[in-house]
Amino acid sequence: MGWAIALHGGAGAIPVDLPPERLEPREAALRRILQIGVSALNARCSPLDVVELVVRELENCPHFNAGKGSVLTTNGTVEMEACIMDGNSKRCGAVSGVSTVVNPISLARQVMEKTPHIYLAFDGAEAFAREQGLETIDESHFITTENIERLKQAKEANRVQQDYTPPFKPEDKKETPVPDGDSKLGTVGCVAVDSLGNLAAATSTGGLVNKMVGRIGDTPIIGAGTYANKFCAISATGIGEAIIRETVARDVAAVMEYKGLGLKEAADYIVHQVSPKGTTGLVAVSSTGEVAMPFNTTGMFRACATEDGFTEVATWAI
């Protein structure tokens, strides 16, 4: 059995007529970053190192909603979150409300390795980053013109909604519809397994466009957006509130363990039978080297490779 790796750049209502100038840079980035992960696995780096490395690249790429290129809060600021988990030990680290740390996934890893805690947020996370000497930068580094535009459109859509709909009802708990379809991007993430069956998962995000300041999504919640144990590693993306409720990442692994399903079956079951349509996508690898990348949204930016030479980079259903 060889290694396997899968990564995503977000699931959502990615319109099938997305113009080439928006599609190509993303697919090119996925291809490039996949190769980085593949080289690391070939060099026998641990899956934990590989997923961190890959997610750092995705964070640095401005085309995805993580690190640089994060979507903006309702105040026009950036509040990033990230999470990493090691399958064997089930050790994990998570951060939320990070605004100046260049690579939130590395901060999450530091929380896992350098503190007795799992999860640090906001001022506490920022202070810890400085203690650890992680690279920090002015918040403006993360903000792109695309995202300023997305925020503007989201606010306009909100205004329209307020004119025509009654006050917020619990059933309305879904995203504000935004004219620019590809702005519904949830996250970036990576899962990897080496030839010994060691698994790891990592996820990172800027969150939801126009989110309330202080809103936390599924990404840093172990069992929701990120999970790894000795059976599989999962990174999910989509509408955070739905992923939290369905404990998506944990449930894929639970269904494998308790019902004896294989990875693809388990991932398909959770994404297509359990999660509401239009809310969820994920990438997954198993301890036996299987890969699955199901999604119930229009599209999901994704890529995967296995040691026997199979690779795939795609956005919509094949």
Added chain:
Amino acid sequence: MAGWAIAVHGGAGVDPNLPADRQEEAKQLLTRCLNLGIDALRSSLSAIDVVELVVRELETDPLFNSGRGSALTENGTVEMEASIMDGSGRRCGAVSGLTTVKNPISLARLVMDKSPHSYLAFSGAEKFAKQMGVETVENDYFITQDNLEMLKLAKEADSIVFDYRIPQVGYESCGTGVQSPIHMNGLPISIYAPETVGCVVVDSEGRCAAATSTGGLLNKRMGRIGDSPLIGAGTYAGELCGVSCTGEGEAIIRGTLAREVGAVMEYKGLGLQEAVDFVIKERLDEGKAGLIAVSNTGEVAYGFNCVGMFRGCATENGFMEVGIWE
């Protein structure tokens, strides 16, 4: 039709040398809260309303580690967190990093009912609290003399315990007069503050709900989030059950403990007590924790693998029990 059932907890991990009068105080509070919940259930309040009501009471009373009486951060302040989940529909709400909100569980409920999100934290959560007009107070309202003392002892113990995972000898000099080598979350049990309060309910319609609230780990780093506000870890409610956990937060998170009870019921077909026992035995590794749970068929169960858990439970057919030890 199965009847209602309710369980409450005031934290897992109790000093075996806890003085008798403190034990009595705790049992009285648990009894009072249980009775509040029972009255509400008899008045046909829904499960989600009952868990909120009961946890508010636990937060308001300074005895346990939530709301007033919360354990203190390393800076001597209070940062509270809570989560609530409605099994029918599995809607949920959570908050972290609260410093002025008198009843965190109610803010969590408002996040669930009145915001487009599921989880708000720190200044964003405080801002939302103002928008919602919930009762707020100065941070020192939550701080008790007891907890100031505990913080002092924890800091002393910290300077002695180098690797928090390895029990050390020599901590007698930290002034607690501890004889027992039991540790939880890196602290000798005599100064460890059990971490949470919680309530789970199934009402007479078979709807489950769960709520958990805490001040978190004593002497915690600012910004540290534990299991209590994390859906699937400290709190979970679905069609089949409602669960609230307490104990070593990191172990509960890694074990996705609350969801696990529901998952083994759903995917392995285990009954409630079986599920609780399985999860406590198999999903905690070296972690120490406890949980309370109810099922949609009116059962109630609890389990813990540490020394003691403050708890109480009752069912419609008249069963009632309040306890601390095994």
